[in-house]
Amino acid sequence: MSRGEHPRIHAHDRLQQNRVRIAQEAARLMSEHGIRDFHHAKLKAAERLGVLDSQSLPRNLEIEQALREHQRLFLGDSQPQLLRQRREAALESMHFLAAFEPRLVGAVLEGTADTHSAVCLHVYSDDPEAVMLYLRDNGIPFDTQTRRLRYSRDDQPEYPVLLFAADELPFDLTVLPRDALRQAPLDRTDERPMRRASRAQLNLLLEQDSGNSFEQQLSTALR
Structure with missing residues (x-):
């Protein structure tokens, strides 16, 4: 040496x-x-x-x-239950929001959700006001903010975000234009296209054998 x-x-x-x-x-x-x-x-x-x-x-x-x-x-005893609770709530909310082609994203999809985690959905409408009106018509009060998503270094548009609670769980809806369904924004974790799950894919994920690893479950559901 x-x-x-x-x-x-x-x-x-x-x-x-x-x-x-x-x-x-x-x-x-x-x-x-x-x-x-x-x-x-x-x-x-x-x-x-x-x-x-x-x-x-x-x-x-x-x-x-x-x-x-x-x-x-x-958190081996509590976290899996918290995760499943949020995935089941996500499935129900996606049925409610079906007209806006919702996709589940974030910790609830990725399997790291805990007691602090919101159910994060991307919903798609060329008129964000239509989503807001739909929530108001159904008696759901919400707060608004904006979020910047990244598609490349030079393409980082801002989108409206709607925040509300249902059954004591926080929900976080990012409203994107319909053509954004064609390309997922980049994930903040690995800079790859963000994984997104449709209602059918989430339903399959919930049905997966819990003996499989997380990656096996997710890759099967998102095929």
């Missing part, structure tokens, strides 16, 4: 250890405090751990993997 090689190996090991520590702490913060944004969670975790090196920040996918492991170790 050359004279300078040992310090480089030591520095690399320390970097990897810090990435793991930050990912685990970010996962804990997301699970216990309801932080939904990966970037915010990793910065807060690094601050809490006193790690100042930006190269030690884990990728979003590493945090998601740590979150799954945290849930398996510490």
Whole structure:
């Protein structure tokens, strides 16, 4: 081993250890405090751990993997029930919103939903007011905000978001134009097209044998 090689190996090991520590702490913060944004969670975790090196920040996918492991170790009894409750609520809401071709996205689809998680749906209408009117006509009060979704570095449009509660569960509806059905926005975790499930696909996911791994269940349902 050359004279300078040992310090480089030591520095690399320390970097990897810090990435793991930050990912685990970010996962804990997301699970216990309801932080939904990966970037915010990793910065807060690094601050809490006193790690100042930006190269030690884990990728979003590493945090998601740590979150799954945290849930398996510490929430093995409760998280699967919370997930199924939200998937069943999503299925019912998608039937209610059938005219807007809803797609389930986010933690409820991906399998990481917990007590803090909203049921996130993409609904499609060239007139967002039509979705709002439909909710009002059915006696559902809602709040509005906007969300920016990314299709590429230069294509990041903003869409209206409708927030409401049903059966004590939070719902989050992003209203996109109908032609957005053809191309999914990029996922914040791995920068790939976001996975989306139709009502039929979600129904299949709920029917999957719980003995299968999450990835097996999801890949089968989304074929």
